[in-house]
Amino acid sequence: MxxxxxxxxxxxxxxxxxxxxxxxxxxxxxxxxxxxxxxxxxxxxxxxxxxxxxxxxxxxxxxxxxxxxxxxxxxxxxxxxxxxxxxxxxxxxxxxxxxxxxxxxxxxxxxxxxxxxxxxxxxxxxxxxxxxxxxxxxxxxxPEKFHGIKDPEKRYRRRYLDLIMNENTRQIFKKRSAIVAAMRRFFDENGFMEVETPMMQTLPGGAEATPFKTWHNALGMELYLRIAPELYLKRLVVGGFEKVFEINRNFRNEGVSTRHNPEFTMVEFYQAYATYEDLMDLTEEMFSTIVTQIAGDSSVEYQGLTIDFSKGWKRISMIDSLSEIGGVDPAIVNDTQALLAYAEKENVQIAKKDRHGKVLTKLFDAFVEPKLIQPTFITGYPVEVSPLSRKSESDSELTDRFELFIAGREIANGFSEINDPEDQYNRFAMQVRQRDEGNDEAHIMDTEYVQALEYGMPPTAGQGIGIDRFVMLLTDAASIREVILFPHMKKA
RNA sequence: GGGCCGUUAACUCAGUUGGCAGAGUAUCUGCCUUUUAAGCAGAGAGUCGCUGGUUCGAGCCCAGCACGGCCCA
CATH class of the missing domain: 2.40.50.140 (Nucleic acid-binding proteins)
Known part of the structure; x- marks a missing residue:
């Protein structure tokens, strides 16, 4: 046509x-x-x-x-x-x-x-x-001057027309640029150094996701588009760069939806001698600063909700949130069998191989996540879903990890890092067993990364923030495609 | 992967019970020296997403496919 x-x-x-x-x-x-x-x-x-x-x-x-x-x-x-x-x-x-x-x-x-x-x-x-x-x-x-161009398909495929005709679209992307600039400024002012690590990796690590495969002709080898920069950034901490961040694309070979694009932008940052609790403080500071700079106010309207970013966000453990927010009987949260029965009654899909921590996570996703409208840190993630997070001193089944939820969706994930190479090796081994049991997204064994840890990494905490989702919150965008200039589309 | 909805002129959209394909804007011709989605007079503009089927006859009904949107997994 x-x-x-x-x-x-x-x-x-x-x-x-x-x-x-x-x-x-x-x-x-x-x-x-x-x-x-x-x-x-x-x-x-x-x-x-x-x-x-x-x-x-x-x-x-x-x-x-x-x-x-x-x-x-x-x-x-x-x-x-x-x-x-x-x-x-x-x-x-x-x-x-x-x-x-x-x-x-x-x-x-x-x-x-x-x-x-x-x-x-x-x-x-x-x-x-x-x-x-x-x-x-x-x-x-x-397109015609009064109605402009409205068809979402045409707007995405020919974004230039959308930008010419729709002032709102221009504003979204100007705001996105300002948000990223403000974030860089924040990291710079806090002594972080911006780095770039490989987008093409021989082993895709740092997250649980299916990678895109590609091929290097001259080297005759398979490469993967990265699903996360994490393991390379921590190598830099081993190398003595103690505060680093990277803003760049990750690629995950999964479905497309209003919240997922196969390539998306994340900032990941690592700070030596910090704990996950320090990062929660830093995140509150960063978000409230950026939101105030961009929106001129510490709260924003998102899809009819008022989201307040001023500091002092709720922090609650996953287990407590299940009962306090998710309405699960506190008497059963430590009882795997009772949880399984509850999950079945409530139509939450649980795989046979799922252990206690995984069951908790799935119940959390179903009953708690959608209710986390105001910025909320969920802490105390189970070891088996956190292969890179340091074990909690008080409970070896849990990790020093948090996720940040806003408007019912995950925005950030951070934790104190494992710097004990033996522990990291065993966690990878546990992931490999999960993979053998059929979990294609389980982490793979990365002995070179373990080797890096064997040289010694200072106690460190690190975090990733989904930039696209953060931009959605500040531009009142219902779909991730509205904040990505050229979202992924099938071949016309 | 599943459900619902959409695809008609460059754009935004109508299209009744299955009976000649419509409007506004844009475009073209003429008029017009302060317009404001300018105005007046006239004109042209279509692979009705694609492929089949039903029918005397399909934009409309049926099947399949493609692309997109929303929701669910």
Whole structure:
């Protein structure tokens, strides 16, 4: 459909050929605007005295978004960096030839104009064109000006049209950029160093997920797109970089949904001599700082919920949350058989091989997670679902780990790291057994990583935060696709 | 993987009981020198997602497929 020749396209191509025949340059590159539209608007707001038909002149450029032709004069609304402004073109001002050229142009074309500003009858500040130039010709017609482009499929596949037509889309991605910048600033101010670790790994580790496979021709070997940077970042801590962070893509070979894109952005960070409790404090500080910078307030509206990011978030253990929030009888949370019976009664799918900790986790996912609207740290994750987390001193079945939940979804995961190489080896071995039992997402044995730990890693805590989900919260986006410029789509 | 919904002009959308394919915007022609989704007069514009089937006749009914959206797993 996109490539079939429509009548509209044919007409445009005819007009383009006419312009070419007349010797008009369709794609010149010699025009330098001296202001952007938003700068002109600032001047209008602060310094309107200097403006007027005999006042300051401006040289501006942009894409024509609407044209009102009125015989010998015309109004053109053009757009530059998302800001719109109007220009008035009069035949007797720009000359017959230029006006004739203008009449052949289309909505969507880029133009350059120069002249003073004046106010129309309704008071709108408008540039009065003394010169007018085509800067770049569009061949395809833009979507209609009033309704814009709405079809989500078209918006994602041709995001550029979405960005041209929908100011809200522009704002989401400007905000995303500001959020990531604020996060970098926060880490920088707190003494963290940004690093980059391999996206292609020989062993995909650091998370429980199915990887994408790829192949290196020259080396003749399989590689995996990383599911997490974790094991490399901790090697850096072994190497003496004691506060590191990485903001980059992870790839997980799983379903696509409003909350999952196969490639997504995470920040992971590690701090030597810190515990998971220190990281909870740091996370509260970071989120409340960023949210205040971005939203101008410590709370935001998300899908009809008011989420308050100011510090002092609830911290509760998974076991306590099951009874206190999930409504599970506290008498049965330590009794695997009773939990299994409860799960069956409540239609929670439990696999035969699942042990106590896994059962707890599944019940938590079903009954507690959806209720965690305000930022909440859940602590005390079972050892068997936490192959990289340090065992708790008080209970060897639990780990010094937390997950952060906001608006009923997981946003972050952090823990005190295992730095005992023997413990880490045994945990990997436990994962390998799970894998043998059919859990394809269980962690694989990584002896090179264990070797790194054998050289000694300081006591360390680390954390990962899903950037896309965090951005969703701050942009009130219902789907992860609204915050990823080019979300994954099937081949059209 | 399952359920529901959608796919018609460049865009946004109508399309009745199965009976000639529609509107607004955009486009084209003419008029118009302060418009504001400008206005007036006229015109052109379609592989109704794809493939089959039912029928005298299918955008509409049936089956399969593709892509997308929402929900569930």
């Amino acid at each position: 996109d490539n079939k020749t429509s009548k509209l396209l044919d007409l445009r191509k005819e007009k383009i050929n006419e312009l070419k025949t007349e010797g008009i340059s369709l794609y010149p590159n010699d025009f330098k605007p001296d202001h952007r539209v938003h700068e002109v608007k600032n001047i209008i707001e602060k310094n309107a005295d200097s403006l007027g038909e005999n006042g300051r002149k401006f040289c501006l450029a942009g894409r024509m978004m609407a044209i009102n032709k009125m015989g010998k004069s015309s109004f053109v609304r053009f757009q530059d960096d998302g800001e719109q402004m109007q220009v008035y073109i009069q035949k007797n001002k720009v000359g017959d030839d230029v006006y004739a050229l203008f009449k052949k142009l289309d909505i969507g074309d880029f133009i350059g104009v120069e002249g003073p500003l004046f106010q129309t009858r309704t008071g709108e500040w408008t540039l009065l064109a003394e010169s007018f130039k085509l800067l770049s010709k569009s061949v395809r017609p833009l």
